[in-house]
Amino acid sequence: MTSFIGALPFPGNYATAAMGVFWDIQECGMVEFYDIPAEERNAAVVVQRIRKTIADSGHSGPLFISAYGDMTPHDFSSSGIKLNHFPAGEKYARETKILEDIVSWAAENPEPSTLMLIAGDVVPNDILMAVKLLQTKKKYKLMYIHPHHPTVVVLVASTSGRD
Secondary structure (H helix, E strand, O other): OOOOOOOOOOOHHHHOOOEEEEEEOOOOOHHHOOOOOHHHOOHHHHHHHHHHHHHHOOOOOOEEEEEEEOOOOOOOOOOOOEEEEOOOOOHHHHHHHHHHHHHHHHHHOOOOOEEEEEOOOOOOHHHHHHHHHHHHHHOOEEEEEOOOOOOOOEOOOOOOOOO
16 A cells, blocks of 8 residues: 555645545554565554655645544554544444534635545445545545555546646
8 A cells, every 4th residue: 555645746725725534444444555565564563654644645744533433453552543432333433423523624725735535345324425525625635545556546536627
């Protein structure tokens, strides 16, 4: 997953604008970062890789990362991200919190901003509707990473050219 956004530079003002990363670790966990050797693959290393890949792709603005899921087996102690613990089986509560956090983060971050969703193959409709609304109303650059195509970014929608 090293080059998961390398093909998508951050045009114009998007390079220095805020970026929010919302990571559902239950649906796209550590194992999907297959290019990190298994013995080195832990939460702090994966978060560091996400930060480095985003920076290497041209983003130098503020970066917010929030993870959602069962944090019990992971050591995020030195990662500097927002943790949202949900025991296994709490899928609806976890997805609701992701949606709430996306809406809250968007209220604090005007365009141009970038929102990245790291999740499973199926994203709930309410989350999809919210991010599509952000793209059309706030001109957000949107990125979606999912585990079965880790080197490909599926853009929910692209920017409108207003950088």
